Ligand code: FES
């Protein structure tokens with residue numbers, strides 16, 4: 001590098017504020033030093049290398065970064081990593097069945113072509129997992145409202161809505 | 177979706193034409209996709225751009241000392257730091273003599289910024305956080321210059337100039353005409369009615385959910401430069417890199433991994449592409465840059481700001497005699513893609529109608545905004561909006577049913593192939609290849625029960641509800657050439673690989689191409705690995721836009737797979753001792769009839785029809801074909817079980833369709849509730865109906881956003897005011913209805929698949945049909961004649977008009 005562009009040594013600004021965070025992600029314990037301003041999504045993606053959760057807007061509207069914190073959906077772009085100390089996080093990587101096969105909801109999304117580029121998919125899956133858990137027999141309108149905080153530019157939502165309804169009926173049929 | 181998805185075709189059915197579940201899904205559903213930002217390379221630096229806060233300014237100086245003093249900052253680059261070759265402008269992709277000042281991006285601004293967000297300097301740091309901290313510490317001294325925001329005002333003599341180097345803002349103009357337009361408008365010669373109006377459509381970015389994402393790595397030991405990009409045209413990216421870095425073409429590799437949506441916005445080679453590649457070379461470290469959403473609002477290319485002054489002449493039977501129009505295109509600050517968008521827009525106007533004469537004046541205007549380049553639909557939504565709206569106005573003026581006026585003017589099936597009169601962007605006359613437009617319109621009207629609407633409207637009115645109905649037609653040139661190639665290769669494992677330069681942004685091209693290949697080789701798609709968009713995989717390519725991939729790459733895959741099939745048969749015949757038949761050149765000739773009778777391809781083996789126990793696997797054949805020392809190939813068989821084809825269509829093919837909508841308007845809020853949305857379309861032969869339906873449904877959603885939600889607002893200084901998803905509204909699941917679809921399949925005679933392409937037809941007429949239906953719902957709510965002329969038609973504008 002030529003001299004004007006290189007780092008001028010000898011300056012000592014404020015040291016970053018580092019904290020330790022311990023949490024469980026998809027059932028696995030993690031503990032790491034993290035700068036206090038780090039968002040949860042950056043922590044998941046770049047520190048833990050769980051890159052399945054996506055960032056679409058970083059301002060809390062698109063929903064691509066949605067994860068579950070202790071079973072409740074939350075925007076990981078608007079949450080700091082230090083806020084989830086001791087929490088149980090679920091991301092898209094933790095949604096398949098224990099044997100690695102697709103969950104009922106994941107399978108339904110594929111059958112109903114509920115994903116194209118797949119970028120909104122992590123947020124759709126986490127949002128709908130929570131929703132179907134709490135609303136086992138939803139109406140179409142309820143499904144639409146449930147995912148109205150998740151933007152998808154590809155699918156026009158129809159395949160996602162149908163997949164959620166299909167998954168709900170299959171889950172109900174599985175229940176004793 | 178109406179097609180019931182399956183993992184494989186029903187017994188006795190081919191892969192092509194079946195609604196097959198996608199190969200892509202499993203990884204994406206389990207968080208195992210590979211998007212650019214998922215890649216972490218050792219030693220990687222993170223980039224952040226210092227951007228102009230002004231729409232137009234001169235750069236007087238840049239002070240980067242405070243930024244450089246921040247620990248973790250590696251460099252702050254400006255134009256003067258770039259390698260010599262990168263200090264010129266990015267080449268214009270499609271230069272056109274009609275552009276007087278074909279200005280394109282600088283890699284970093286040289287001494288003038290021309291839109292808000294124009295990159296001025298690039299910070300490279302150990303993390304994105306530090307890079308953003310440092311970005312705020314770079315001080316740029318600007319001399320603010322007057323900016324132009326509005327294309328019509330930009331043409332006024334006293335208007336400020338968008339660039340210091342141009343004499344005025346008219347960047348280019350073009351006249352196109354055919355037929356005798358003067359006669360068409362002459363009352364003495366039969367022009368019974370003339371209808372006039374001016375229409376406007378607003379711009380917005382593509383807004384794929386994944387922002388632009390770039391990563392470059394330079395290996396100084398080998399000179400290799402590898403560039404991972406969330407893109408749409410890998411080989412075009414490569415061309416630009418070679419030019420801007422003056423690089424050895426054999427040492428540049430561009431890869432598009434999983435891409436989170438494109439819709440046009442990722443086709444462009446932007447300033448940031450050049451800057452990221454240059455920075456990797458200058459620093460010797462991998463460099464990653466991920467756009468944030470605000471940057472997408474400011475700097476990703478946008479589309480649709482156009483003003484259409486259109487006149488329509490009709491005879492006393494309401495038959496179109498001619499169209500005259502002046503179209504003003506807001507091009508923004510630069511010309512990355514020449515004038516392709518306005519060109520497509522105006523040539524789309526005649527659509528499915530017989531228009532005997534036309535005259536077009538096209539004015540292309542510089543403004544201080546992010547450049548206008550194709551966004552899903554690429555000019556066609558504007559052309560269709562102008563034509564369909566003026567037809568609605570004509571119907572209103574003549575007291576004729578909107579569907580009947582259209583019916584009288586449609587091109588008839590016996591007129592196919594039909595020459596419109598224009599030359600298209602591929603240099604060939606616009607010539608519709610196939611389709612039955614009257615049947616298409618009729619099927620949409622039947623589906624939505626056009627005849628029964630008056631009764632439904634009256635019944636709703638009795639309950640105090642306002643219903644409207646509308647239809648809109650389009651014809652879309654797709655499958656643009658000149659080519660997109662494919663290589664099909666049987667590997668020594670027995671698996672089959674397909675390589676193509678085409679990239680995918682969610683369309684499911686891997687599945688589609690695998691289906692085409694599977695039928696030819698008698699295997700399941702799970703036996704096929706598709707490698708998209710890697711310039712190391714295939715030597716030439718163009719990219720994914722203009723709904724061109726199935727026609728071009730699909731046909732190439734078909735032809736290459738056929739050639740590989742012939743090779744498999746010939747080699748197997750030799751190995752199995754099948755009686756010699758004249759084989760000719762099995763590498764090129766397609767099916768070999770004698771061998772086809774004796775042998776069959778089943779589950780990855782070639783076996784004797786007469787004795788299915790005797791066969792030889794693809795794996796064994798591939799090992800032989802890839803050379804066994806000392807083994808001689810049988811006559812007519814060449815090395816390797818592979819073939820590459822670059823299918824080149826003779827001309828574009830033409831899809832068509834009709835959208836019909838029934839909706840309810842709330843006059844108090846301007847809110848719209850769509851009750852039914854019908855799309856009848858002809859996209860030629862469908863390779864995978866499931867995926868086509870996904871394209872149509874998603875395309876309609878995009879068009880609905882354009883129709884009444886998405887509004888990119890700039891102030892008079894060209895400062896963007898809508899730069900978050902809270903200000904600029906994308907359609908949500910509660911806004912988009914289920915689209916009812918009718919597929920008509922007129923195979924295109926222009927390619928061996930009969931395909932046409934389906935990526936944009938959902939978007940193209942959506943704004944026209946929604947605005948027409950809103951107008952229909954509210955027509956009797958105002959004392960005067962109601963005619964809406966803009967897209968979007970925001971709810972608050974509806975309310976304002978009702979109380980005007
Ligand atoms: S990235 Fe978190 S809501 Fe968009």
Ligand code: FES
Pocket residue numbers: 114115116117118119120121151152153154155385436437682
């Ligand atoms: S599938 Fe692409 S954004 Fe939803």
